[in-house]
Amino acid sequence: EEARVALEADTPETPIWVNGDATRLTQVVDNFLTNALKFTNAGGTVRVAAGVEGGRAALSVRDTGIGIAPEDLPSVFDVFAQADKSLDRSRGGMGLGLAIVKGLVELHGGTAEARSDGLGRGTEMSVTLPLEQELPALARVARGARAPLGRRRVLVVEDNRDSAESLGLLLRLSGYEVRLAHTGDAGVAAAFLR
Numbered sequence: 792e793e794a795r796v797a798l799e800a801d802t803p804e805t806p807i808w809v810n811g812d813a814t815r816l817t818q819v820v821d822n823f824l825t826n827a828l829k830f831t832n833a834g835g836t837v838r839v840a841a842g843v844e845g846g847r848a849a850l851s852v853r854d855t856g857i858g859i860a861p862e863d864l865p866s867v868f869d870v871f872a873q874a875d876k877s878l879d880r881s882r883g884g885m886g887l888g889l890a891i892v893k894g895l896v897e898l899h900g901g902t903a904e905a906r907s908d909g910l911g912r913g914t915e916m917s918v919t920l921p922l923e924q925e926l927p928a929l930a931r932v933a934r935g936a937r938a939p940l941g942r943r944r945v946l947v948v949e950d951n952r953d954s955a956e957s958l959g960l961l962l963r964l965s966g967y968e969v970r971l972a973h974t975g976d977a978g979v980a981a982a983f984l985r
Contacts, residue, residue: 796837798837848921943967
């Protein structure tokens with residue numbers, strides 16, 4: 792909301808199961824969302840899509856941001872690779888995030904890929920992971936039956952704005968009402984606001 796970037800989500804009605812480290816896979820999604828937000832200007836859109844493609848779980852994050860030059864696409868997952876080659880690198884980052892993403896996804900038996908139609912045409916980052924069979928106990932639960940979240944609120948207190956915003960996006964996608972604070976004092980004040 793602060794960046795004035797629209798978030799769209801296209802997720803399936805039924806769960807897609809993968810066998811993996813939830814913390815590390817969340818780190819992958821967090822990195823994709825952080826980069827999409829960082830490189831998409833106000834008025835742009837970030838679209839998250841999940842599904843099954845070619846017998847594998849697939850997740851993609853597509854933005855309408857600055858895009859990637861064709862000559863840079865083959866190296867975006869390399870250590871210290873950066874799309875922002877300006878001297879001030881005002882959008883931040885050390886060029887490690889996507890290299891870590893690729894390593895984490897490959898450790899899970901998956902693939903990571905970047906696509907862009909060029910500068911100014913946005914970027915799509917995607918991963919695929921091996922599907923896991925649904926657990927028999929969970930198969931008995933009615934499809935699409937999720938407990939309504941009601942009005943669950945979460946306060947995220949984090950001084951790193953990119954991390955706070957990414958976590959906020961993930962929580963909103965899960966149906967939570969999210970408030971962000973970037974200092975301890977602001978967090979304490981926000982905790983007592985209704």
